[in-house]
Amino acid sequence: MIDTFKSVIDALSAPTVSFTLLTVFTPLVFPPTDWFDKVNRKLGIWRLWTKPGLWAGMGFLTFFFVVGYFDPNFHITLTKADNFPIVLMVYSMFFFIWLGMSKAYVNDERIEQGLKPTEYNDPDDKVLVWPDLVYIEFIALILFMVFLIVWSILVAAPLEEPANPASTPNPSKAPWYFLGLQEMLVYFDPWLAGIVFPMFIIFGMMAIPYIDMNPKGSGYYSFKERRIGICIFMYGWLILWLFLIVIGTFFRGPNWNFFGPFEYWDPHKVVPLNNVNLSEYFWVKMFNTGLPSNIMLRESIGFVVVFAYMFMFPIFLAKTWFKDLFEKIGPVRYTSLMLFGLSMFSLPIKMYLRWFFNLKYIIAIPEWFFNI
Template identity: 40%
Template sequence: MDWKQLWEICSAPDNVPIVLLLFLTPFYLWYGFREAIKNDRLITQLEADPALAKTHHRRHQPYHPAWDKTVHVWPYLLRIELLAALVVTAFLCIWAIYLDAPLEEPANPTLTMNPAKAPWYFLGLQEMLVYFDPWIAGVILPNIIVVGLMAIPYMDTSPLGNGYYTWKQRKFALGGFLFGYLVLWLALAIVGTFIRGPGWMWFWPGQTWDAHRVVHEVNIHLHELFGITDVWEIAIFGGIATLGFTAVLGGAVDFALRKWKPELFRKMNVIQYAHLVGFLIMMIRLPVKMVLKLGFDIKYVWVTPWFNV
């Protein structure tokens, strides 16, 4: 166990923010779910008692009929904003006094940094480069993430859970988002920051980053398992494998949605539903490809003269 190595990674000035995020994310996750549980309890109670549902104020926050429903921004909101600004300022000042921003040697195109890493907030994308060709990891996937985020409100049109924390009423939406954000984005960024060392090789936490380590990297392409050698046959085989897998996955997602979320299928129109299935396919493909690469050394499924998948 190389504690010094671990400390060097965690205390690298530009890694401090992601270490901070390692603590902040679970905290706010708990903080949000605590509210969700309170609301879920209230929802269960109101569903069981329709008479109460007609008269209840429907928030878990304390309530008294005599209290004003609204409060003045001056001072009740502005004092919170002032306090937040003061806390943030003090926090940043202390941070800036005790930790210097990094500055390496002058830029030198002839001396490659090893590992050469993007800033921590892009390391999820850089880690995806291990599993996909750059045109997918660096261009297609980021665009799909952005378009997918933007499409969320137009796919999830359920009025339930609008403006309050709840788990019970939004298991699918919330579960999907948290899986995407925490597992596919944050966890990959964490792997990229803490696990990937020189040569972008896998080093467990506490393992020494040995720049001279040699790994016999095995990259198998799927067609090699089937002994296909002709370039056109490879391309056609890969195309069938990729598109076939996508079709099967799409069918499975469609089946699962109809079986377990029938009300979702019923409420959505065909465009919404097609997009939802499409985005879910893309989301599931990433971990599938990760398992193929990390578990079975399979790099490409579809090899053509122009692109690889």
């Protein structure tokens, strides 16, 4: 029974499967349109944001970690002192997303009935900060301090052997909060995964309030009024950031190979590296010629693809499906939205190109360190 559970989880957690499932489920859990909302209602996914949903989710996570604790393989990664924050992250993120969404659903219903959100109160009816807020802050501070002290007494801070530049551990992992970026390195070169995308994440997040022109849902929990924004944010944050951290921490073993949580980290696991560049597909496989020696000619097809995706595609969208959006938010906001949005979605796209076509690079110019 437990073994079946373990092998099912191992199979499900393979990035190809788990990532696909999460990508499909994100718009169902956070439905951005009426159609998705209908499916969400029909499948009963909205029940996740009720009390039974909370208990079911917490129960599943606890079952997973308890089984993991007694599993000889998962035990090793799970009980590393520095990995405890990930367990904490999984629980707290689930709980707080649940909290926010359940409050949002309550408010959505109130707004539909023409009522004010639950947070609303009479502007003249205020409370004094002393003592009403100061006491709450004090209690929160004490409780959190107690939690930290208990954590500190129970778990010693990790200290491995002294630094030795001559012996590289396998796998070498960045601190846990950067493991999403390290996981991105599987699909993109460091200049994108380590520099450009982190910059885009920072600037893209800062751009959110300027791009999101929807005035509704300011100052109270709500979902329906802002469902497209919440859906995109949740996909980027929950799947492309937090879930990649979980993959990087628990599912990546020696040589950064994938291992299910209950699998043994075999350092000799052989994974075929048969990835092919787009230019090789184009010149060698389609035209049966060698690669041209001129770099620009060789990679011309890649440049066309990237140019089409980043420049032609937004123009095409602006003239068709996003016409109303383009007219509403104007060219500057639209360009930023497309730049950050298409960059974000280039990650799952590249993942699937890799998994289905073994595509290594769309543009491959290792001579200039310019690989996309």
